[in-house]
Amino acid sequence: MRRFRNSLLVGAILVLVAAVGAGAQNREPQTxxxxxxxxxxxxxxxxxGGANTxxxxxxxxxxxxxxxxxxxxxxxxxxxSRQQQCMAYEPTRLLHGGGNFRFWEERDPTTxxxxxxxxxxxxxxxxxxVWMDGRPHPPAYAKHSFLGFSTGKYEGNVxxxxxxxxxxxxxxxxxxxxxxxxTLVEHFIRHGDRITYITVLTDPVYLTEPLIRNxxxxxxxxxxxxxxxxxxxxxxxxxxxxxxVPNYLFGQNPYxxxxxxxxxxxxxxxxxxxxxxxxxxxxxxxxATDADAIARIRPLPNAPAIASRAVDPDxxxxxxxxxxxxxxxxxxxxxxxxxxxxxxxxxxxxxxxxTGKLAAxxxxxxxxxxxxxxxxxxxxxSFRPEHTGGNVMVHEAGSDPSLVGSFFSxxxxxxxxxxxxxxxIAHNNVLxxxxxxTGQVAPTPSAGWPSDTYLQGxxxxxxxxxxxxxxxxxxxxxxxxxxxxxxxxxVIVTGDLFTTTQYPFIDIKNGGSxxxxxxxxxxxxxxxxxxxxxxxxxxxxxxxGRVCDEFEVAEYRDMLVIIRDRVQALIIKQGATLEQVxxxxxxxxxxxxxxxxxxxxxxxxxxxAVYTSLKEPTKSGSAKSSMKTR
Ligand SMILES: [Zn+2]
Numbered sequence: 001m002r003r004f005r006n007s008l009l010v011g012a013i014l015v016l017v018a019a020v021g022a023g024a025q026n027r028e029p030q031t032x033x034x035x036x037x038x039x040x041x042x043x044x045x046x047x048x049g050g051a052n053t054x055x056x057x058x059x060x061x062x063x064x065x066x067x068x069x070x071x072x073x074x075x076x077x078x079x080x081s082r083q084q085q086c087m088a089y090e091p092t093r094l095l096h097g098g099g100n101f102r103f104w105e106e107r108d109p110t111t112x113x114x115x116x117x118x119x120x121x122x123x124x125x126x127x128x129x130v131w132m133d134g135r136p137h138p139p140a141y142a143k144h145s146f147l148g149f150s151t152g153k154y155e156g157n158v159x160x161x162x163x164x165x166x167x168x169x170x171x172x173x174x175x176x177x178x179x180x181x182x183t184l185v186e187h188f189i190r191h192g193d194r195i196t197y198i199t200v201l202t203d204p205v206y207l208t209e210p211l212i213r214n215x216x217x218x219x220x221x222x223x224x225x226x227x228x229x230x231x232x233x234x235x236x237x238x239x240x241x242x243x244x245v246p247n248y249l250f251g252q253n254p255y256x257x258x259x260x261x262x263x264x265x266x267x268x269x270x271x272x273x274x275x276x277x278x279x280x281x282x283x284x285x286x287x288a289t290d291a292d293a294i295a296r297i298r299p300l301p302n303a304p305a306i307a308s309r310a311v312d313p314d315x316x317x318x319x320x321x322x323x324x325x326x327x328x329x330x331x332x333x334x335x336x337x338x339x340x341x342x343x344x345x346x347x348x349x350x351x352x353x354x355t356g357k358l359a360a361x362x363x364x365x366x367x368x369x370x371x372x373x374x375x376x377x378x379x380x381x382s383f384r385p386e387h388t389g390g391n392v393m394v395h396e397a398g399s400d401p402s403l404v405g406s407f408f409s410x411x412x413x414x415x416x417x418x419x420x421x422x423x424x425i426a427h428n429n430v431l432x433x434x435x436x437x438t439g440q441v442a443p444t445p446s447a448g449w450p451s452d453t454y455l456q457g458x459x460x461x462x463x464x465x466x467x468x469x470x471x472x473x474x475x476x477x478x479x480x481x482x483x484x485x486x487x488x489x490x491v492i493v494t495g496d497l498f499t500t501t502q503y504p505f506i507d508i509k510n511g512g513s514x515x516x517x518x519x520x521x522x523x524x525x526x527x528x529x530x531x532x533x534x535x536x537x538x539x540x541x542x543x544x545g546r547v548c549d550e551f552e553v554a555e556y557r558d559m560l561v562i563i564r565d566r567v568q569a570l571i572i573k574q575g576a577t578l579e580q581v582x583x584x585x586x587x588x589x590x591x592x593x594x595x596x597x598x599x600x601x602x603x604x605x606x607x608x609a610v611y612t613s614l615k616e617p618t619k620s621g622s623a624k625s626s627m628k629t630r
Contacts, residue, residue: 033154034190036117037104039220042197044098053173055255058272059265061176065300067206068271070589072253072297073562074175077237077246083525083554086231088124088146088533090169092184092199096215099123100224117152117159124533125229130161137164141313141323141333143547144180145535159188167535168555171201171211176272179205179593180552181310193219204309205592208274231533242522243515245561249569250298250586267293299585305603306591313500313546320361322369325547326539327489328464332365334358336386340493340541342486343369344464347376348398350422351484351493351541353390362390363397374399377463379470380426380450381495381543382481383433383510391424391448398422425459426450427472429480433510473497473520477504479511481520485527492524493541498553500545503587503594503606504560506613514564514613521557525550559590567610578611 058071078084089097100122106115119128130152137149148166152159163184171178182203189196195217202210248254260270268288273296275281313333315321320334332339335354339362342349348370354362366375375398380388403409403419431450436442452459459470459482467487472480477496484493496505497520506512528538528550540548566586570576576584582604587595595603 033114034157034159034188036159036188036190036195038102039223040101040103040195040217041220042095042098042101042215042217044096044215054259054262055174056253056257057174057259057270058172058176059269059276061171061272062207062209062211062274062277063176063272064206064208064592065296065303066306066589066592067176067203068273068296069250069299070177070206071175072256073247073250073589074177075246075248076175078175078558080236081245081554081558082233083530083534083551085233085236086124086530086534087169087551088126088535089121090166090178090182090184091119091126091128091147091150091163092186092201092213093169093171094121094123094126094128094147095119095186095197095217096199096213097123100220100227101217102227120227122224122227123229124231125227126533139313139315139321139323140311141315141321141331141546143539143549144552146533148184150184157189161186161188167551171206177206178203179310181205181593229533233534242525243518243561245558245565247558247562247565249566253297256297268296271296299588301583301585303585303588305595305597306588307595307597308502309592310501310594314544318358320358320365322365323547325489325541326491327486328466329486329489329491329541330369331541331547332362335362335390337384337496337543338493338541338545339390340484340491341366341369342464342466342468342489343373344466345373346464347373347401349377349379349461349463349468350375350394351379352381352387352495352543353378353394355386356389356391356393359390359393363394366394367397374401375422376400376402377461378422378424379482379484380424380430381484381493381497382478383426383430384478384496384505384507385444387495387543388430388434388444388448392445395421395424395447421447423452424448424450425452425454425461425470427480427482428453428455429478429511433478433480471523473516473523475511475513475516476506476520477512477517478507483520483524490529490538491541492527492538494524494543494553496543497521498524498540498542498548498556500542500548500552501594502544502596502601503590503603504556505601506606506609508609508612512609513617514560514610515617518557518560518564521553521560524553525557528553559594563587563590563610564614567607568614571611571614578608581611582607 102120104118108115114132116132117130126147128147130150132152144165144167146167148163150161150163152161166180166182168180169178185200187198197217198214200210200212257267260267266285266288269276269285271293320332323331325331328342328344330341335358337352337354339354340351348366378394398421400419400423408415409418431453434444434449456472461468469485470482472482481495481497504517506514506517530550531537535549535551540553542548563586567581570581570584587603591603
């Protein structure tokens, strides 16, 4: 594959493409469009797609500091993680990577209008849809996938495709990553039996400028035999504990010089960066010293803190947005913490209630989903105010018919209000945090307190023809966290144990700990199953952010383990203070995605929680987290 390293050259090619398109239109006054259906083959074996990539070869890639540090910390053994063994390629790696492809059109049978172009790739059995019917891209809180959401249009004789909603993936198979904020523009240009394929990959987190690549596809006369990718994950490393994730500490990548030495390339050039795309870089390299390169294998000291560049999935428009997740479960987003609603014949079971600022709209949205059936249950994943703030209004809008006429409402020890309002279920520590001993002022109104609490293990409900498990996760974000697993719909609601918007809010003074959180994320991963290519299957509703599946939970777990290892090393080897840990920029490769420099939960506050968890495990909840939960 040829790679353009010069933006002038790319500009010239695009002008040429436009000229060809205009010429074709002059000769054939037809509606725009081209036929790319059929079987195609790409030679592939490119650096980006093939298995022949070498470690620490980042030259020609416009890596940001975060992108370079991510790749240097990447241990190839990350592939042995169960959640990565079968992960699919992103679209450009699939198509530049080589192999056989089948493209076809989906047309409306009545009007013959083009609805979509379908792409099927031999590698990882990638099936991709490019919508051609003008539909909009989904909202930012919709699920991402390895192949993303694509729409296309014809520009003369060029098919241009725009893709969003991608998952974190690899640009090069040596740990060079693209973030889940990546967007793609692709151009398909057909000349007879060839397609020129040009891609522009933009990632605000790991790249400083767009990565532009091209390759050719040839029309294939024969159909290949092997189209399927039967990949199930297996036990590749026996005995490795769940809380271990292969990674190299900053500055300790053992293969740092292997590629550079083999080809007699200055290490500085092998470390990539936008300057390595341009021809004049050759002259700069002539005077480069080894110290220049070594300065780049660790976070730059005293660099300004970086805040997340990710799109905020919350529309912040004062409305509650309802998104169907899977089976009987919906996600409501817009009032702080995410809300999950399971509906069915009996009524509604609601997980968390938001901040309460939009509680009237939340109630209206739930009632629209459940119709004339009652809002019967509320489950709280923690006491956090952005998850329990709407308890009072949602409770008062509901009722629990299972209690009316039971010994709870009619008997010697009955409650006068039994069944009035939805029953609120939570771990008992949620009640402890929301209420106060008699005689003291409680932090929240009593109408919103859980009335049905459990102390350990799990609380079970069979509701709307579905098993619902509420599982305590000790000393994770707080001491009263629960996850909720809807077993038939196969959706897990995680509360603040997992978010897509920030580093985890580990609330040390209310019993949270990093160790407990990592254990909780592993318990979530013990319950998930993917459908195909490491995605789909069990879906995840996070405390904040978009709908996910196990891949993103595993990524979050991996990130926390890697940060833990770095902080631990600083404490053990250098006796580092909190201030020294915060100054060491141990999160430099993740801040562009999850960091915050202001607001309620900054990177420094997260690092303080990590530090306290590791330094003073008894002060945080981690020493108490040995209680069995499964
Ligand atoms: Zn939250």
